[in-house]
Amino acid sequence: MIGLWKKQDLLAFIIALIGIWLLPTMISTYTLTILVIYGMLGLSLGLIWGFGGILCFGQAAFFGLGAYTYAIAAINIGESTVPMLLAILVPGVFATLFGAMMFYGHLTDVYLGVITLVVTLILFKFINSTAGPQYAIGHARLGGFNGIPGFHTLNVPGRTDIFIWGDTLYYVCALALLVVFFFVTWLLRTSFGRIAIGIRENETRISLMGYDVRARKTILFAIGAAIAGLAGALFANWGEIVTPGLFSLQQNAEVIIWCIVGGLGTRFGPIIGAAGLAYLKFLLGQQTLIDNAIIMGLILVIFVLFLPKGLVPATTSLWQSIYDRWPVRRSGSRRRTRSRSATHHA
Amino acid sequence: MAVGGARDPEAQPIMPETVLETVGLTMRFGGVVASDNVHFKLKERELRCLIGPNGAGKSTFFKCISGLHKPTEGHVFMQGTETTGWLPHQIASLGVGIKTQNPNVLNGLSVFENIWMAARRFYPNEEASDRATDIIDKLALSYIAKAELGQLAHGERQRVELGLVVVGNPWLVLLDEPAAGMSSADVEHMSRIIDDMTRTAAVIVVEHDMQFIRSIASTVTVFYQGAVLMEDHVDGVMSDPTVRNVYLGKKA
Amino acid sequence: MDLFFVIFVEILYGIASLALISIGLAVVFGMMKVINLAHGEFMMLGGYATITAVNLGINVFVAMLIIAPLLVGVIGLLVERLVIRHLYGRLVDTMLATWGLSLFFIGIVTMIFGNTTTSITTPIRGFAVGNYQINGYNFFIIFMACLLLIAIYAVLKITRLGLIARGTMQSADIAASLGYNSDHIYMVTFFCGASLTGLAGAIFAPLVGLVPTSGSAYMAEAFITVVAGGPSLIIGLLSGATAFGAINQIVTFTSSAVLGEVAILVAAVIILRLIPKGITSRFFKGKM
Numbered sequence: 001m002i003g004l005w006k007k008q009d010l011l012a013f014i015i016a017l018i019g020i021w022l023l024p025t026m027i028s029t030y031t032l033t034i035l036v037i038y039g040m041l042g043l044s045l046g047l048i049w050g051f052g053g054i055l056c057f058g059q060a061a062f063f064g065l066g067a068y069t070y071a072i073a074a075i076n077i078g079e080s081t082v083p084m085l086l087a088i089l090v091p092g093v094f095a096t097l098f099g100a101m102m103f104y105g106h107l108t109d110v111y112l113g114v115i116t117l118v119v120t121l122i123l124f125k126f127i128n129s130t131a132g133p134q135y136a137i138g139h140a141r142l143g144g145f146n147g148i149p150g151f152h153t154l155n156v157p158g159r160t161d162i163f164i165w166g167d168t169l170y171y172v173c174a175l176a177l178l179v180v181f182f183f184v185t186w187l188l189r190t191s192f193g194r195i196a197i198g199i200r201e202n203e204t205r206i207s208l209m210g211y212d213v214r215a216r217k218t219i220l221f222a223i224g225a226a227i228a229g230l231a232g233a234l235f236a237n238w239g240e241i242v243t244p245g246l247f248s249l250q251q252n253a254e255v256i257i258w259c260i261v262g263g264l265g266t267r268f269g270p271i272i273g274a275a276g277l278a279y280l281k282f283l284l285g286q287q288t289l290i291d292n293a294i295i296m297g298l299i300l301v302i303f304v305l306f307l308p309k310g311l312v313p314a315t316t317s318l319w320q321s322i323y324d325r326w327p328v329r330r331s332g333s334r335r336r337t338r339s340r341s342a343t344h345h346a
Numbered sequence: 347m348a349v350g351g352a353r354d355p356e357a358q359p360i361m362p363e364t365v366l367e368t369v370g371l372t373m374r375f376g377g378v379v380a381s382d383n384v385h386f387k388l389k390e391r392e393l394r395c396l397i398g399p400n401g402a403g404k405s406t407f408f409k410c411i412s413g414l415h416k417p418t419e420g421h422v423f424m425q426g427t428e429t430t431g432w433l434p435h436q437i438a439s440l441g442v443g444i445k446t447q448n449p450n451v452l453n454g455l456s457v458f459e460n461i462w463m464a465a466r467r468f469y470p471n472e473e474a475s476d477r478a479t480d481i482i483d484k485l486a487l488s489y490i491a492k493a494e495l496g497q498l499a500h501g502e503r504q505r506v507e508l509g510l511v512v513v514g515n516p517w518l519v520l521l522d523e524p525a526a527g528m529s530s531a532d533v534e535h536m537s538r539i540i541d542d543m544t545r546t547a548a549v550i551v552v553e554h555d556m557q558f559i560r561s562i563a564s565t566v567t568v569f570y571q572g573a574v575l576m577e578d579h580v581d582g583v584m585s586d587p588t589v590r591n592v593y594l595g596k597k598a
Numbered sequence: 599m600d601l602f603f604v605i606f607v608e609i610l611y612g613i614a615s616l617a618l619i620s621i622g623l624a625v626v627f628g629m630m631k632v633i634n635l636a637h638g639e640f641m642m643l644g645g646y647a648t649i650t651a652v653n654l655g656i657n658v659f660v661a662m663l664i665i666a667p668l669l670v671g672v673i674g675l676l677v678e679r680l681v682i683r684h685l686y687g688r689l690v691d692t693m694l695a696t697w698g699l700s701l702f703f704i705g706i707v708t709m710i711f712g713n714t715t716t717s718i719t720t721p722i723r724g725f726a727v728g729n730y731q732i733n734g735y736n737f738f739i740i741f742m743a744c745l746l747l748i749a750i751y752a753v754l755k756i757t758r759l760g761l762i763a764r765g766t767m768q769s770a771d772i773a774a775s776l777g778y779n780s781d782h783i784y785m786v787t788f789f790c791g792a793s794l795t796g797l798a799g800a801i802f803a804p805l806v807g808l809v810p811t812s813g814s815a816y817m818a819e820a821f822i823t824v825v826a827g828g829p830s831l832i833i834g835l836l837s838g839a840t841a842f843g844a845i846n847q848i849v850t851f852t853s854s855a856v857l858g859e860v861a862i863l864v865a866a867v868i869i870l871r872l873i874p875k876g877i878t879s880r881f882f883k884g885k886m
Contacts, residue, residue: 055690105871110633110689114825115870121818122863129856191466198463201452208412208450209510210438210467249814253697260694294705300698304691305684 004189009182016181020174029170031282033238036173038278039271040180040231042258046270047184048224049259051193053200054217055109058116059255061123062091062225064246066232068127068142071242074151076138079160080237083152087233088226095225099218106214108203117252124247147243154237164237173234177271180227184267187223196220250293254278257300263310272312363390363425365518365548366411371420373406373572380406381417382572388518393544395559395580396552398569399592404552405447407569408522411550412444413437424518439467443516443547447523449503453496457487457506460495464510481513485539501532508539512547519549525558537561556584568592600728605851611736612850613843614743615802617835619816620823621746622795627824628831629767629787632682632692636700637820638813640792644670644799645808646707649718658721658804666800667793674792678785686784700813707810715807735804742801746794751832763787767831819859822866828876837877841865 023032045059066087073083102115131144140148154164154172164172187193198206199213207213236242245251254277262273277296284292307314366388373381381403388394396404409415411422413434422430429437438444452460461481465474482491485505495503504524511519524540525533533555540562543549553559559566559580566583568575570592576583583589623637634640644666651661677699685692722734754760766773766783774780799816806812823842827834842862850858873880 101867101871105874107870107874110693111825111870111874113690113693114633114821115867118818118822118863118866122860122867125856125859125863129854191471194459195463195466198452198455198459201454202450204434204446205450205452205510206463207433207435208438208444208446209464210435210514212435249817250701250811253701256694256697291705291708293701293708297698297700297702297705300701301681301695304695304698305681308691 004186009185013178013182016178020171020178024167024170027279029167031279033170033173034235035275035278036170036177037231037234037238038258038274040173040177040234041228041255042262042270042274043177043180043184043267044224044227044231045255046259046262046264046267047187047227048220050264050266050270051188051200052196052217052220052224053203054221054224055113056116056221056224057113057252057256058118058120059224059228060251061116061120061247062095062228063232063235063251063255064123064127064242064244065091065094065225066229067236067242067246068148068232069229070233070236071148071151072137072140072142074153074236075140075148078152080152080154081157084154084230084233087236088230091229091232092222092226096218096222099221099225100214103214103217103221117249120247120252121249124244124249127244127247145244147241147245149241151236151240153240169237173238176230176234180230181267181271184227188267192216192219253300254296257296257303259310260303260308261299261310263312263314266310266312266316269310269312273310364388365390365425366550367423368407368411369421369423371407371410371422372418373403373410373415374418379572381410383420384572384574386567386574388548388550390517391544391546391548393540393549393562393564394551395562395564395566396550396569397554397556397559397566397583398575402569403572404569405522406572408520408550408552411437412442412446412520414446441468441514441516441518443511443514443519445507445511445519445521445524447526447552449500449507451495451503451507451510454494456492456494457498457509458482458491460506461510461513465513468514477513481509485509501528504528504532505535505539508536512539512543515546517547519543519547521549522552523554524551525553525555533558534561560584600730603727604730604732605847607732607736607740608851609844609847610740612847613839614740616819616823616839616843616846617743617747618739618798618801620820620827620835620839621743621750622791622793622798623820624824624827624831624835625750625794626788626791628829628834629763629791630686630784631689632686632788633689633696633821633825634791635693635697635817636677636703636813637696637795638815638817639700639703640670640674640795640813641799641802641816642707642808642810642813643673643703644796645803645806645812646711646716647796648800648803649716649808652718658718662800662803663797667797670796670799671789671793674795675785675789677792678788682788683781683784700817704810704813711810713810715809717807718804720804739801746797747832747836754831759786818863822863822870826866826869826873826876828873828878828880830878830882833882834876834878837882841869841877 041059041063044062045056048054048056069090070083070087073086074080077083098119102112107115127142128145130142131146133141135142142148154169156162156164188197195206195211196216199216203213232246235246258273258277259270260273261277262271263269277299281292281296284290284295303310364387366386368384368386371381371384371386372379384407396407398404406415410417413432413436416431420430421428424437424440424442429440434444452463458478461478462474465477469477482488485508487502487505487509490498490502495506498506508524521540525536528536537558540549540551551562563580565577566580567577568583568589575592576586576589578586619641622640623634626632626634647666647669648658648661651665652658656665681695681699682692685695720733720735722738724731724733726732754764762773762778762783765776766780773783819842823835823838826841827838842865845865846858846862849861869877
């Protein structure tokens with residue numbers, strides 16, 4: 001309750017810095033960059049689903065939208081600072097409108113899942129069909145299933161001739177993730193964040209308390225989309241090409257799997273899930289014996305069946321059951337656990 | 347006593363102000379008339395019980411006032427403002443505390459967090475904490491302040507819900523079956539809490555339990571087939587033959 | 599005149615194909631309130647079963663109408679017993695688990711058949727109406743859609759099994775209290791749903807170049823047809839299919855096929871925004 005920052009935040013910050021520094025000695029920075037970007041995408045869904053209770057099956061839409069916005073803006077503008085900002089803004093605004101439409105219509109659960117998925121598919125199908133030269137925004141041709149290559153990548157603000165790439169891009173992405181992580185931490189400790197958690201727990205009660213649930217869900221949804229958009233823009237810089245595959249069902253499924261495996265209702269879970277599974281996929285990609293869709297599919301089924309809370313909450317409660325003198329109290333309802341640090345008030 | 351006369355020149359100045367009024371409130375579900383042309387008035391700091399057999403329309407009426415249903419016809423006024431068709435959060439924002447029939451609490455959060463969130467709607471962070479702590483003390487919930495709601499007994503959860511209803515300092519409290527499923531000790535506790543509420547707020551209680559209604563001894567509105575059958579003090583209602591017929595007679 | 603006839607047949611075809619694509623999903627959703635996200639993959643499996651059987655020298659109609667439904671039905675049975683059974687009443691978890699299964703099936707099929715397009719020729723020839731060429735297979739699809747809808751209606755209306763099924767649709771508790779084991783009912787339902795889906799996949803196999811990820815194209819359409827249709831099984835399916843089939847064909851005819859698909863998705867978003875629980879939650883209430 002008192003003060004927004006805690007001791008464990010400083011600890012997390014130091015560990016993260018050490019991690020950012022040490023990891024390149026084990027994994028190439030090229031691979032690490034994408035792990036970090038996926039971590040941010042995972043965190044964006046973890047925020048709105050795990051804490052806000054908004055079941056979004058189309059988080060990849062905002063990721064793709066961010067990437068495309070960056071690519072299109074970068075081609076037209078010829079530098080990277082404004083495109084980066086647009087890549088955050090456009091998905092955010094889109095999600096505000098889209099979210100308002102859904103939440104003011106009182107769509108919940110399954111229907112929310114259906115609509116978010118359908119909107120992603122609309123984007124996927126639409127972008128896929130824009131191969132013709134008539135589909136262009138300014139100087140940027142959308143390129144259909146071929147995607148958009150050859151746009152101006154990240155440069156030092158104000159210096160269009162100094163590009164940020166390779167190792168530097170990794171450090172930029174890692175610091176961006178760190179900033180987003182602490183932004184999310186802060187947000188969840190403000191009254192807005194706490195009430196968002198309340199909405200996840202019981203929407204009716206929160207509205208009976210006098211809070212406008214619809215507006216709050218819309219705002220949270222937009223924040224999640226903006227973070228996903230930032231991740232998408234970074235992805236565009238990493239891949240140096242954007243394709244409709246960013247909007248695909250497969251991409252959507254993966255974001256959801258990251259969150260389930262890592263653990264909903266935690267901040268670390270989706271990041272660890274994303275980075276871990278993306279790395280696993282990278283390792284699997286080096287062999288041809290087993291298709292990695294089989295592994296990803298099985299992982300999702302197994303987690304839903306046997307470990308629905310995900311790894312981070314399971315590990316945390318194991319840790320606590322060992323170290324706490326008091327027996328661990330188990331919540332009867334699933335998918336409701338939060339990391340203690342995130343929501344513990346008093 | 348409020349200055350009721352300031353608003354309505356014809357009313358006598360000594361009369362307490364009407365805080366809640368419904369005019370011709372009607373609610374239909376398809377062909378079923380669940381609430382039938384209800385005219386209802388509640389005065390400042392009045393305690394009123396709504397009774398009636400199952401399906402008599404008291405819960406529907408309750409939901410129409412609290413914004414959970416939008417009435418088909420008629421009007422609702424709160425402190426002179428028309429609130430017909432408002433959403434629950436708009437009604438609650440006026441300073442109306444609402445407790446629904448099924449315990450509506452935040453199961454995954456602690457007692458303190460539950461009450462703090464309710465307080466935060468009307469007070470800044472720090473004051474909300476102070477008020478939440480106060481209410482927790484008042485309701486004798488301190489020993490479980492940090493426990494998750496999901497693990498508490500039914501009676502405790504009901505008490506927490508009352509806590510989050512009153513922490514915002516409402517001038518009108520709507521309680522749907524607050525004593526349902528509670529032990530007699532809890533019920534006694536509950537009637538004391540309700541009694542306490544009437545010092546600052548008007549209270550409507552929807553209730554089945556006649557014992558409980560007697561213990562808080564108030565004016566009773568009897569619903570029957572969606573309409574108001576009669577309105578009187580609890581003793582008058584209990585001795586009324588019509589009421590005994592439609593309600594008490596059936597129950598006994 | 600010829601043009602109108604052609605357009606009419608195209609619209610009818612659009613409706614029939616949506617109904618066919620969605621029928622298995624509708625049965626499972628209507629009876630069990632389970633949304634099977636592996637629905638598209640069941641269709642894909644039906645398609646591969648047909649093509650494989652035909653390549654082995656089996657008659658195409660035997661492959662399509664018998665082998666594919668049976669095979670996919672059995673796969674569905676396994677899925678129900680191994681996974682879905684444990685998740686009843688957990689709608690979101692069921693969706694997630696079936697999504698996992700869909701990835702799993704895509705992976706398996708990719709490993710067996712590779713990531714290349716497989717196809718067979720259409721077994722029914724086309725013919726000309728005036729200056730327009732009509733695909734004869736379209737009539738087969740319209741016929742099969744009608745046949746299946748009538749069959750389901752008859753089963754629900756006439757047979758004892760149908761009575762139990764309708765009871766379960768109203769309330770699983772009632773059926774259970776009448777002494778019917780809801781576990782068995784769900785198992786049979788899921789088998790039927792999977793078979794119907796396999797059949798639909800088989801029927802569409804000659805029309806598309808099949809790849810392991812083909813399922814996702816069907817999935818979205820089936821999904822929105824069923825959800826927009828709402829709680830009633832047959833009327834819901836018909837109203838959803840009619841709305842989207844007509845919109846799809848009209849937009850396709852006036853612009854392009856891709857925009858036709860985009861149009862139905864947009865229409866779905868609008869319908870769900872206006873009537874969140876589907877068309878039959880507001881109209882045709884209480885019908886089958």
